[in-house]
Amino acid sequence: MVAVALALPPGLDEAVARDLERHGHTVVARCDDVAELTDAIGSRIAIATAGPVSRIDAAIVTADRRMLTVDLLAACDAAGVRVVAIVATDAHRRHAASVGLLETVDADAPFSVVERMLTGLPSVPPRESRPARGRVVAVWGPAGSPGRTALAISIAAELAAAGSTVALADVDTHSASIAPSLGLLDESPGFAAACRLAGAGSLTVPELERIGQRYLTGHGSFWVLTGLGRPSRWPELSGDRVTATLEACRDWVDVTVVDTASSLEDDEEISSDLFAPRRNAATVSALRSADRIVAVGAADPVGLSRFLRSHADLLEVVDTAHIDVVVNRVRMSAVGLNPAAHVEQTLRRFGGIVPTALVPDDRHAFDTAVLEGRTVRDTAPKSSARVAIQRFVEATLVPEGRPTTRRARRAQRARR
Helix, strand or coil, rough: CCCEEECCHHHHHHHHHHHHCCCCEEEEEECCHHHHHHHHHHCCCCEEEEEEEECEEEEEEHHHHHCCCCHHHHHHHHCCCCEEEEEEEEHHHHHHHCCCCCCCCEEECCCCHHHHHHHCCCCCCCCCCCCCCCCEEEEEEECCCHHHHHHHHHHHHHHHCCCCCEEEECCCCCCCCCHHHHCCCCCCHHHHHHHHHHHCCCCCCCHHHHEEEEEEEEEEEEEECCCCCCHHHHHHHHHHHHHHHHHHHHHCCCCCEEEECCCCCCCCHHHCCCCCCCCHHHHHHHHHHHHEEEEEEEEHHHHHHHHHHHHHHHHHHCCCHHHEEEEEEECCCHHCCCCCHHHHHHHHHHHCCCCCEEEEECCCHHHHHHCCCCCCHHHHCCCCCHHHHHHHHHHCEEEEEEEECCHHHHHHHHHH
16 A cells, blocks of 8 residues: 555546545545645645555656646655656656656556556566676766766777676766767756665666666667756765665666766765765765776876875775776877876876876867767777777776677677
8 A cells, every 4th residue: 555645636636546545545645736745745744534644655746847846856855755747748748857757657547557656666577687796887087077977988888899788877966967978868867866766765677777868879889877967956866875776777787887076075074964965975875886996087297186186085985906097188298208108107106006097188089979979989989099998998897708809799699
């Protein structure tokens, strides 16, 4: 039995209430506006015909701008209440997507669809569990645009081309940019929706496939969980939810590549409320959940200085055993003759760091990729930067025993 609060137009309200009671559920509140529904959810106590109840499990609301608001979703998230929106028009559907709610049902859909949404059951039969859990690779770098997002996209593309099933997740709470970089819609942030389901304990593999968008290419497609379209929505990505979402992704794909923000500072030091949400908790939780961390820095005097200082903060957050250092945009014009040697010497001398990979500067290749909304592997496969990233991925991130060359993959497929 599910205790449901309703906020629907009069005719639809009565029809849904009859269906709920006929199938053994309880209508605990019937609200006329968003303020009344928010108060009922906040107090977690409503009065119904069946008497007082101590909980509200779900809310069915109309996807109207005046009823379905960001504040209502925040109140439902805080109380652990699942939200299902009834859409009657295309405007309703667009509005639900703009606030990040993917649990929508057409007004003329059968009640079985509504019930599956309320109970959190998948709309399709669940797949068999994976024999081995997937891995999480987090891409981090200091402030100053060292190329975190571009590297995360390239890593996801190379892993998918090598034969792994891959999901690319945007966990940046300051400036999410994966969706525009790949030409994907970001009206409905996929990772925030996954976090909301994880907070309610109903995040499953079918739900992830419903939420995720697919980047399609002949070289190896991968899933994308887009980031927040508005940075002000960062409280939706709490530390516990991010951890739970990444754990669910392990049962979904072979590798989850996570693009994180740069800031690692402890929010408790700048906040008087010890129980308030932390903006940097998403980054810290993603880094601590990762099996490997790719720390990227820019190959110029300012970029190297920023990386060395921030790398010390990173070592206080995570273990050093699974950090791979990648220096991006290595060029002679910024560090002088023999730039690779200068970069390696600087990192070794001032930080005791041995870089795992050095990526040459190829601004034209990455500019073309962003312009076309595609990966560098698709737009400039012979780019020196792309080749360096491919070698790094094959040497450190491709699972052992998986063929990486085209001939080896063809032979493996033939054996299967």
